[in-house]
Amino acid sequence: MSAPVRPITATELGAHEFLSGLSARFLHGLVPEAERRELPVGHTIARAGDPAREFFLIEVGKVALEIAAHDRPHLTVLTLGPGEVFGWSWLVAPHLWRVDARAVKPTRVLVVSGTALRRALDAHPTDGYRFLQRLVPILAQRLDATQLQVFDVYRP
Amino acid sequence: MSTAREPEGPVAPSPGHGSPLEPAPFTVRARAQDTRDTVTLALAPTGGTGVRPFQPGQFNMLSVPGRGEVAISISGDPGRAGEWVHTVRSLGLATQALAGSAVGSLVAVRGPYGRGWPVESAGGKDVVIVAGGVGLAPVRPLVLELLRHRDRIGRLEVTYGARTPEDLLYASELAEWRRRTDARFQVTVDAAGRDWYGDVGVVTQRIPDTRFDGRNAIAYLCGPEIMMRLTAEALEARGLPREAIWVSLERTMQCGVGLCGHCQLGPYLLCRDGPVLPYGDLAPLLRIRGL
Numbered sequence: 001m002s003a004p005v006r007p008i009t010a011t012e013l014g015a016h017e018f019l020s021g022l023s024a025r026f027l028h029g030l031v032p033e034a035e036r037r038e039l040p041v042g043h044t045i046a047r048a049g050d051p052a053r054e055f056f057l058i059e060v061g062k063v064a065l066e067i068a069a070h071d072r073p074h075l076t077v078l079t080l081g082p083g084e085v086f087g088w089s090w091l092v093a094p095h096l097w098r099v100d101a102r103a104v105k106p107t108r109v110l111v112v113s114g115t116a117l118r119r120a121l122d123a124h125p126t127d128g129y130r131f132l133q134r135l136v137p138i139l140a141q142r143l144d145a146t147q148l149q150v151f152d153v154y155r156p
Numbered sequence: 157m158s159t160a161r162e163p164e165g166p167v168a169p170s171p172g173h174g175s176p177l178e179p180a181p182f183t184v185r186a187r188a189q190d191t192r193d194t195v196t197l198a199l200a201p202t203g204g205t206g207v208r209p210f211q212p213g214q215f216n217m218l219s220v221p222g223r224g225e226v227a228i229s230i231s232g233d234p235g236r237a238g239e240w241v242h243t244v245r246s247l248g249l250a251t252q253a254l255a256g257s258a259v260g261s262l263v264a265v266r267g268p269y270g271r272g273w274p275v276e277s278a279g280g281k282d283v284v285i286v287a288g289g290v291g292l293a294p295v296r297p298l299v300l301e302l303l304r305h306r307d308r309i310g311r312l313e314v315t316y317g318a319r320t321p322e323d324l325l326y327a328s329e330l331a332e333w334r335r336r337t338d339a340r341f342q343v344t345v346d347a348a349g350r351d352w353y354g355d356v357g358v359v360t361q362r363i364p365d366t367r368f369d370g371r372n373a374i375a376y377l378c379g380p381e382i383m384m385r386l387t388a389e390a391l392e393a394r395g396l397p398r399e400a401i402w403v404s405l406e407r408t409m410q411c412g413v414g415l416c417g418h419c420q421l422g423p424y425l426l427c428r429d430g431p432v433l434p435y436g437d438l439a440p441l442l443r444i445r446g447l
Contacts, residue, residue, distance in 0.1 A: 064356065076348045076356045081365075104353065141361065144386065148358040149346050153380040154289035154319040156193065156247050 006036040008110060016057045016110055017083045018134055026127035029120040033113035039103035045087075046097045052089030054111050058082055061107025066100040077149065078142065079104065088135060090114020176413050179219065179264035184257045185239060190325050193247075194290060195255045196231065199240040199263055207238055212297035213272025213404060213432045216240060217412045219264045223253035227409035227427070229294035230268060234301050240265060243293035243325065269412040270431050273298045273376050273402060282310040282368035284396070286359055286387045288317045288379025292325045294404050294431075295378050303339065310373075312339035313366045317359035317379070320345050321352045340367070359383060363390035370395030377435070378404040385442055388435050401435035421447065 010027035013019050013034060019027065036059075039045065045056070045063065056063075058080055065078045065086060077099070080086055089097055091114070121128035182199035189195050201207055210230050219225035226248070232241025246255035257263060275298065283302060287295045295314075302312055314333070318324045324343065334341045342362050344355040355362070360383070375391050377384040384403045392398055407419040407426045414428030422441045424430060441447060 066350075074350050076350065076352065078361070079354075079356045145358045145361050148360070148383065148386065151382060152319065152346075153383050154317075154323065154346070156245065 006038075008034055008036050012036070013110060013112070016059065018057055018085050022127045022130060023124065026120055026124045029123065030112050030116050033116035035111050037109050037111055039107040039109060041103060041106060043103040043107075045101040045103065047100050048097050050097045052087060052095045052097050053114050054087055055085065055090060055114055055117055056087045056101075057085050057110040057112070059108045059110060061103060061109075062105040063107060063109075064102050064104045066102060068100055074100065078145070085135075085138065088139065090117065091135075176269075177266065177411065179217070179225075179266040182240065182263050182265045184259050184261050184263060187257065187259050190243065190327075191323050193255070194243060194245045194325065196241060196243045196326075197254065197257060197263070198232070199242065199265060200238070202262070207240060208268060209237075210234060210268040210297075211272035212275060212301050213294055214268040214270050215294075215409070215412075215427075215431065216242065216265050216267030216269065217409070218242060218244075218254055219250060220253035220257060221262065221264060224248075224250035225264075225410075226250040226254070227269075227412065228254070229404075229431075231293040231296045234297050235304055243290065243296075245290050267412060269409075270427055271429065271433075273404075273432050274374075275301055278302065278309050278374050280308070280310065280372070282373035283312050284366055284368050284373060284375040284391065285312075285314040286317075286363075286375065286377045286379070286384075287315070288359055288383045289319065289323070290325065291379035291383075291404070292316055295376060296326065298376060299333070303333075303336075306338055310369070311367055313342075313368060314339065315342040315344070315359050315362045315366060317344045317346065317362075317383070319347070321348050321354070342366070360386045360390045363387065363394060366394070368394075368396070370397070373400060375401045376404075376432075377401065381405070381442055384435075385439075388439070398436040398439065399434065402432055403435050403438060404431045405433065405438070406431065 010024055010031050013027045060082055063080045064076045066074045066076050068074045089095055181202045183202050184197050185200040186198040187195055212234055215227045215229045217225050218228050228242045228244055231243040244251050244254045246252045285295055344357050344362055346358055348356050373396055377387050388401050405426055409427040410416045410418040412427050414425040419426040
């Protein structure tokens with residue numbers, strides 16, 4: 001079942017803390033290819049290996065990022081809540097999801113096309129740089145977290 | 157109030173209770189299986205032995221006769237006299253024996269030892285507590301003490317991380333704490349199956365969502381050293397000065413009173429000068445590999 005879709009405005013995009021402060025020109029460029037979606041509990045947003053065409057900004061709810069293998073149960077490695085973002089593989093070739101993403105609470109997200117984002121980042125380098133200044137620390141923090149998980153620091 | 161160490165409790169057992177190295181007999185009054193490998197024991201004195209007052213963060217030396225002795229943090233309520241409560245993870249000979257102790261069996265106890273959390277330094281400030289794994293045990297008395305005197309501090313934010321949902325300590329008490337409206341308890345696990353509906357991620361990832369005023373806050377951290385170091389860095393990035401961060405360290409402790417030197421870390425003997433110490437003093441030492 002597809003999730004309900006609602007169009008949004010540049011103001012609504014800019015109200016999300018990840019995009020706040022970026023120029024109106026930059027945000028207006030995203031609007032035609034952005035929307036708001038309501039996701040029910042259990043809704044699978046993406047699976048690892050799927051083409052990564054969209055960037056997600058959580059407004060309400062909770063999303064689990066999971067890894068899965070055919071011979072093992074799903075393992076949740078991170079949950080994200082309001083104000084957080086996920087789905088950055090549209091930026092990095094080969095543009096494929098690296099994890100599964102699933103709504104674990106009733107969730108509302110802003111969804112922006114990766115193509116529109118790449119175009120906007122190219123067209124507005126100042127905003128593009130600020131965008132990446134926000135995205136890269138998140139990726140770095142998740143890399144740090146992965147190190148702690150790999151270390152398995154609480155293991156006896 | 158400053159964050160400087162204040163003389164809040166005995167460094168070594170008070171005089172009048174016999175030698176600080178002399179164990180006293182206790183009986184296991186109650187035993188709770190917290191996780192697959194961790195139990196909490198309530199120990200009552202046998203005979204005329206009393207239970208000394210303790211400072212949250214201090215530890216006792218526990219032993220099952222003939223099975224070795226080990227330092228274990230006190231995890232009980234400092235406001236509840238008459239028994240020692242210890243949470244023990246079964247790892248080596250001594251802890252296996254302790255964790256396997258049935259109700260009614262004998263445990264030898266000496267202590268309390270060390271310097272605990274500077275509770276008085278929290279007065280009027282926002283308090284951030286971050287614990288990982290069995291590191292919740294040494295901060296449990298601190299949490300209980302702060303909750304008992306809730307009006308003396310600002311915000312109270314407690315974040316607890318464990319390996320999996322099955323490894324969370326004090327599950328029922330955690331659920332009670334999380335229902336409180338005068339404090340916020342965040343619980344997260346490093347990984348989980350789909351039957352876990354809570355947060356997943358390492359504790360450092362909860363720090364951006366932790367509410368405190370960095371100009372007037374104090375933090376208490378307890379867990380694996382790498383977790384405490386990364387958490388301290390995340391708190392510093394949020395504006396909390398290094399001087400306002402306290403950590404509890406673990407090394408092999410033997411005498412408990414600063415005589416044998418087994419627990420030395422740089423200039424510190426952790427059994428005597430710690431286990432709780434200011435992160436500002438320890439940060440350079442924690443970066444030395446192998447120390």
